[in-house]
Amino acid sequence: ETGVTQTPRHLVMGMTNKKSLKCEQHLGHNAMYWYKQSAKKPLELMFVYNFKEQTENNSVPSRFSPECPNSSHLFLHLHTLQPEDSALYLCASSQDLIRGTQYFGPGTRLLVL
């Protein structure tokens, strides 16, 4: 595997379900990010981790819970989501927070019914 990988690529869940999104980066980077992309809207940053420590939480509802066990892996745990949470969820990584270019994974297309 190379670059940034995400699983699953597609997910359909009910409002009462609990699911998790997984991201893995094979670039040796130290920072990882979760973004939400909705139709016709700019990418919205959700969470930032640097050396496994959370450095940003952009007022994300508590039904989204991130986890970063090490610098290569990032999870987004989902529970009791709303239909408006349906979107493309993108993971990215960069060498560092200050100047590093962010490289994105293919995304998980989430549909909440």
Add this chain to the structure above:
Amino acid sequence: EDQVTQSPEALRLQEGESSSLNCSYTVSGLRGLFWYRQDPGKGPEFLFTLYSAGEEKEKERLKATLTKKESFLHITAPKPEDSATYLCAVRGGSARQLTFGSGTQLTVLP
């Protein structure tokens, strides 16, 4: 607060018809302007990073330029495979996160 505005929202070109996409930005102390390409249902693919006014970078049919207020992505003799949404993002001096524009959806017709 950093701001990024991309124009036009959508652009249709005939194959071979050169054009430019615009990214206007407001930032306090630019620490990088980034261009990405995004195909439908996929993650953004990194194209260029520009750091200072006057800087230019090229890759195949694409050329990115930067001034103190805007960046242009010039597409020379585009092909249908250049069809995608092109995203612009900036990192300001006081922010460690990127601010993205809404993108320009480019369609190149054969």
